[in-house]
Amino acid sequence: MIRLFDFFFALLGLVFGLPVLLVLVVIGLFDTGSPIFRQQRVGRNRKPFTLVKFRTMKKDTASVASHLASASAITPFGHFLRRTKLDELPQLWNVLKGEMSLVGPRPCLFNQEELINEREGRGVLNARPGITGLAQVNDIDMSTPKLLAETDQKMLENLTVGAYFKYIFMTVAGKGAGDRVPGKD
Template identity: 85%
Template sequence: MIFRLFDVVFAALGLLLTLPVLVILTLIGLFDTGSPVFLQQRVGRNKKPFVLVKFRTMKLDTAHVASHLASSSAITPFGGFLRKTKLDELPQLWNVLKGEMSLVGPRPCLFNQQELINEREQRGVLNARPGITGLAQVNDIDMSTPQLLAETDAKMLAQLSVADYFKYIFMTVAGKGSGDRVRK
């Protein structure tokens, strides 16, 4: 319950404080791809679908697949900047505010990532709200290794403390973790 309170307070503050940045990134994104916001259905808590909101980092005609299955040639120059700085994740604060996500939790996967869904289901990971960051993300574990990711997510959820919650957020903001891998 305390984590949800933190989520609401920090997501609302984050959206309010970064509003000028969000506007600027949206305008630049309009020139970059013509469609700066990326919406994608993801697996939410208890396998309930929700629409994840991010800044677009790839060309418009890129297939909707997990990042590790996409080609790096699909990433625009501005998209590369957004991914490197993790600014592409800022719009997800809206998902957090709505209660679809948490600041800290397992990264939400796509419904076509059945192996990861199965691994997470076996470990009870899908009972939690998906998050913007977590233990796996700050340790460079992404969706290309479904079993390891599900194990790491389960470990994080079983041991998550208030200190860990803030630690994962600060590590992410400080640049720890490389985000989802993209094929070369």
Template identity: 80%
Template sequence: MIRLFDFFFSLLGLIVGFPILVILFVIGLFDTGSPLFRQERVGRHGRPFTLVKFRTMRVDTASVASHLASSASITKFGHFLRRTKLDELPQLWNVLKGEMSLVGPRPCLFNQEELIEERRSRGVLEARPGITGLAQVSEIDMSIPVLLAETDAKMVRNLTVKAYFKYIFMTVFGAGQGDRVSK
């Protein structure tokens, strides 16, 4: 049932949001010259997939987890995108393709070995990664791997249609601040 909601809402979001996506893309061209950010992430069953987002950091920023990146790397437009969570919109494409869900554990990088192992041991990698979820609305980020994996496992075990919509609405209406970056 959730996959059906994912497909419908991601398709609707891409169609209705197309003008916004185009505007953000064009502004991103002026901001960094490369408005889309693509990065290999850990997907369902631990398989790799390419996550797509709007770029919020300079092009030359090291490919590390957000909490390890310097806040000085974030562009002025990137700050706006992160604050409004508009940087996540291109991930609707990942959801439409079935690589992600609107709600699920945030996909991590393959070099985040501690988090991957914690998630594997708790069965979290059996779920599709998501754009938002319990950890995000609770402001738990990837800098605390054990707590994050525990929270993800709790969400995956208890994910109902009601909880699915709750996490989406909480995210849309401002819960969570996204991934932290170091000062």
């Protein structure tokens, strides 16, 4: 049932959000010269997939988790995208393809071994990663791997259709700060 909702809402979001996506791409071209950001992430059952987002950091920024990145790497437009969570819109493509869900544990990088091990031990990696979830609406990010994995596990154990919509609505309403970057909160 959740996969059906994911597919339907991702398709709707991409179709009706196309004008916004195009405007953000054009602005992003002026901001960084390369508005779309692609990165290998840990998917369901540890399978790699290419996450697609709007670029919020300078092109030469090291590929690290946001909490390890330098605040100076974020562009002014990137700061706006992160604050409004518009940088996540292209991930609707990942949802449509079945690599992600709208609700699930945020996909991490393969070099975040502590988080991967914590998640693996709790069965979190058996689920599709998501754009938002319990951790995100409660401002829990990847800087606290054990707490994040525990929160992801709790969310997955209690994920109902009602909770699915609750996390989506909380995110759209502005709950949660997104991925933190030191000095940019």
